[in-house]
Amino acid sequence: MAGIILQGITWGHSRGITPLLAASQRYSELHPGVEIQWKKRSLQEFADFPIEKLTAQYDLLIIDHPWVGCAAATNCVLPLDEYLSPEYLQDQLNNSVGYSHESYNYKNKQWALAIDAATPAASFRKDLLMKHKIMLPRKWDDVLTLARFGKVAVPAIPIDLLMNFYSFCIAHGQKPFQYKDKIIDDTTGVQAIETMKELYSLLDKKMFNCNPIAVAELMSTTDEYWYCPFAYGYSNYSRTGYAKNLLHYADVVTFNDNKLQTTIGGTGLAVSAFSKHSAVAVDFTEWVVSAEMQRTLYVQHGGQPGHGSAWTDSDANHLTNDFFKNILPVMENGYVRPRYNGYLHFQDHAGIPLQKCIMQNEDPLKALQEMNTIYQQSLLHQNNIVAA
Numbered sequence: 001m002a003g004i005i006l007q008g009i010t011w012g013h014s015r016g017i018t019p020l021l022a023a024s025q026r027y028s029e030l031h032p033g034v035e036i037q038w039k040k041r042s043l044q045e046f047a048d049f050p051i052e053k054l055t056a057q058y059d060l061l062i063i064d065h066p067w068v069g070c071a072a073a074t075n076c077v078l079p080l081d082e083y084l085s086p087e088y089l090q091d092q093l094n095n096s097v098g099y100s101h102e103s104y105n106y107k108n109k110q111w112a113l114a115i116d117a118a119t120p121a122a123s124f125r126k127d128l129l130m131k132h133k134i135m136l137p138r139k140w141d142d143v144l145t146l147a148r149f150g151k152v153a154v155p156a157i158p159i160d161l162l163m164n165f166y167s168f169c170i171a172h173g174q175k176p177f178q179y180k181d182k183i184i185d186d187t188t189g190v191q192a193i194e195t196m197k198e199l200y201s202l203l204d205k206k207m208f209n210c211n212p213i214a215v216a217e218l219m220s221t222t223d224e225y226w227y228c229p230f231a232y233g234y235s236n237y238s239r240t241g242y243a244k245n246l247l248h249y250a251d252v253v254t255f256n257d258n259k260l261q262t263t264i265g266g267t268g269l270a271v272s273a274f275s276k277h278s279a280v281a282v283d284f285t286e287w288v289v290s291a292e293m294q295r296t297l298y299v300q301h302g303g304q305p306g307h308g309s310a311w312t313d314s315d316a317n318h319l320t321n322d323f324f325k326n327i328l329p330v331m332e333n334g335y336v337r338p339r340y341n342g343y344l345h346f347q348d349h350a351g352i353p354l355q356k357c358i359m360q361n362e363d364p365l366k367a368l369q370e371m372n373t374i375y376q377q378s379l380l381h382q383n384n385i386v387a388a
Helices: 014-030 043-048 063-074 084-092 126-131 140-148 159-173 186-200 203-208 212-221 278-288 291-300 312-317 323-332 342-347 351-360 364-382
Strands: 006-012 034-041 059-062 114-115 120-124 228-230 248-250 268-272
Touching: 006 014, 006 084, 006 120, 006 140, 006 228, 014 034, 014 278, 014 291, 034 043, 034 278, 059 063, 059 278, 063 268, 063 342, 114 248, 114 278, 120 126, 120 159, 120 323, 140 159, 140 186, 159 186, 159 228, 186 228, 186 364, 212 228, 248 323, 268 278, 278 291, 312 323, 342 351, 351 364
Parallel strands: 006 034, 006 059
Antiparallel strands: 059 268, 114 268, 120 228, 120 248
């Protein structure tokens, strides 16, 4: 029987749970007195339950980088820069996939390590495009043309629409969150929503109930959809044997002659400040996010590593039909969301009026104003004021 038992919490897809189970099993073999148990939650449960409350129950937590503002305000996870060597952290920084590593650094503290990296990228059924002699879309107009034939799938639940809204604000010339009282200037915001409405009006309405996993499942198990212009990538679907049909991944298209800049996701591994075995938890974290583990055991068991050496590794790319090599440019061009304490209130709610506007063809300015109200509420949260 193990002398030390660590409890971990992660998300329930193969990408989130399987590599952690494999790594934890191996860690226990190397450290016979340690057992690491993992509980999995759905992506929605991650959004609905405050992670800071989980730090009382779990030693190891898989987190989303916008949560680090809350971590800094509550000190409920360990600042790993105080526990890991400068050399190790420099290696993580040097090998960051885009801004993945930096995204967990807030107020000069490293609240988690990037164990997983992702951003919306294009995916397609290579077999179907070849069969029908369709070229892979390169420009935004190519996407709209293919969508008119009913062959495009895009996640359109509120959170994914919000992440894409950021991308189209940038595509129209302005980064969001540059103002203290509104997300974006009205002109740019309306343009972004109108652009999105044009695309989503051409799609099957079932997309408004689909997250990226659901879209990947539809594309890999049926022949209904041939192409997705942007959804958070899952290397699992580009591995032989994982799904009925193989998905290939590619760079995103250009919009007004510039590549779309998508909103980075991925996850970080954090250690609870309340762990009774914090030294062991930190040791496991350091080990599993190391270059050697990330490009071998972690990726071999379905993981999507946060360490850049895995993204350029020939074996990792052979295993995934060049998933990592093909979308690395998208990662390197990724947009980092805000991380202030309170932002998650905005992220949890602002996609709802946006989805309603797009689904029902409503006034974009009205939706933008509702989103701005939620943004202002989130700033009150930042100041520990409970917004109505």
